[in-house]
Amino acid sequence: MNFIQTLAISALPIIFAITLHEAAHGYAARHFGDPTAWQMGRISLNPLRHVDLVGTLLVPALILLISAGGLLFGWAKPVPVNFGNLRRPKQDMLWVAAAGPGANLAMALGWALVLKFAIGSPEFAYAEALREMALVGVRINGVLMVLNLLPLPPLDGGRIVTSLLPHRAAWKFSQLERWGFPILLALLFLGVLDTILRPLLWLFNSLIRTLFGF
DSSP states (O other), X not given: OOHHHHHHHHHHXXXXXXXXXXXXXXXXXXXXXXXXXXXXXXXOSOGGGTOOIIIIIIHHHHHHXXXXXXXXXXXXXXXXOOGGGSSSHHHHHHHHHHHHHHHHHHHHHHHHHHHXXXXXXXXXXXXXXXXXXXXXXXXXXXHHHHHHTSSOTTSHHHHHHHHHSOHHHHHHHHTTHHHHHHHHHHHHHTTHHHHHHHHHHHHHHHHXXXXXXX
């Protein structure tokens, strides 16, 4: 499969995985009392409202090209959340943060169902393309879910940890947020991030295979 074919098949699951992750944060924030994202028109299932030219389109395309389809990564425009507006800021932060990875889990399960259908159905014109698209959907959502659950601010996992810690420890831990992205980049370039993610993704994929009988 050439790059153009890989890009065409991967585009839909990648865009939805990245953008609906952000939309889920907005829905959860509104539910728990913060209307910021809703007032800015960011609570939407329309991917165009969340697409970031660089993070949603250019970076995933370049990574697909460089890795020959072996790696997927990207981001969308972050949904604005004012945690101070939440009814119980510290406790509700957990649910707002968990909504993004939760959306990725739901999409991974949905794509796994599509894959099960495509594998079990008689061959048809686009059967192979559908199988490949479903595989990408499971893979990208698994990566985004596991990556975002790492306990490092400003990742969702970091906000979940902040929510669970006592107030003083939570405040100190949250100070890591300014260094979160540089730390993540350092882990990526040093190969540590791959070492951390690989066994977690293996476990996730094993659970998917067990659940759906692949």
